[in-house]
Amino acid sequence: MILLNKDTKCLVQGITGTQGSFHTSEMLKYNTNIVAGVTPGKGGQSLEGVPIFNSIEEAKENKDINSSIIFVPAPFAKDAAFESIKHLDLVIIITEHVPVHDAMEIMEYAKENNTTVIGPNTPGIISPGVGKLGIMPTHIFKEGNVGVISRSGTLTYEVASQLTMSGIGQSTCVGIGGDPVIGTNYSNILQRFEDDPDTDAIVLIGEIGGNAEEVAAKYIEDNISKPVVSYIAGMTAPPGKRMGHAGAIIQGNSGTAQSKINALSDVGVKIAKMPSEIVEQIKRSI
CATH class of the missing domain: 3.40.50.720 (NAD(P)-binding Rossmann-like Domain)
Incomplete structure (x- = not known):
């Protein structure tokens, strides 16, 4: 945790x-x-x-x-x-x-x-079996060894629920927040999971807008040895429109789902095309 x-x-x-x-x-x-x-x-x-x-x-x-x-x-x-x-x-x-x-x-x-x-605009954090500082529904989480990082609260819940139903528990789940300016980023949480003896694999949930996932990809390449599985939301989002979060807006060619997927897959991160594929990818990784 x-x-x-x-x-x-x-x-x-x-x-x-x-x-x-x-x-x-x-x-x-x-x-x-x-x-x-x-x-x-x-x-x-x-x-x-x-x-x-x-x-x-x-x-x-x-x-x-x-x-x-x-x-x-x-x-x-x-x-x-x-x-x-x-x-x-x-x-x-x-x-x-x-x-x-x-x-x-x-x-x-x-x-x-x-x-x-x-945060801001975060569902918070939960370490199953220890406690939660946030607003997430606790019944969908269970103790385990997969760390989850996400910009989206709803997707965190969906992915955690599917992991739990498949018998895969979580060490800690962190919602870093969906705003353009947030405190702790993917890289910081990735490093914490890398150093955490209770975490064996990491799920990174991203979305369109900004370059946080591309930065995370570079960080993973240089610093992370544990398996990482990722899902990026927003493949069909039109450019120039905000989708849900304030930070989820594509400007020009940057911030698209495809550019994030490419950056992550190029450094060996396994990509799930749908949230439901994350479970299978994790099972193959650990």
Whole structure:
């Protein structure tokens, strides 16, 4: 497993909102170590036994915390992220529609503070059997040795579900986020899986837009020895139209599904033409 383990002690920013309270409850049911919540003005309250504080600083004075998951609305996400980046090691930004300039400032600040940021616009991360910091439905995952990285939450669920139904469990599944500007990229997660003794093979789920998958292909060629299987969504997408994610737009000849598939297959990554083919490819790889 990577990023999320028994030593992860998390707080929820925006814990009293509709999304924050619902998903806190779901994360607790999955035995995730949620030790505090933060909502300005709601300090002193609690949610399912989780104490709520007015600020991260106040929470850290009272609890041992090293990570945060953010459910605050987009206009306030930057302030929330800055506060957590300043004090914590791992920050997961679930929030959608974070303005690009805000995201750029968040990532710059994270770099200065050496903090790992996942997202924004991410379903989060799950290490089956350990916990989840995210919004994914837990019943489709099971403990195992395949690491999954994806820009798409929905495709993560589909692929994890098919792996599980075929008896193949997952070590960790990471949604890196579908926005043009995100914190942690494919290469970083690939390296973590490469170094992880619990991961024997990796599934990389990509989509049209940007060059993240091409960059990942180069990284795989130079650094990754474990088998990688990939599926790229968007083969039939028309150029110039955004498909789903803000980052999923083809400009000119770059960012097409075919260019990504070519880059990955050229470095030995096995390509699944449909999500359903991933299971067979993984079975052949491990």
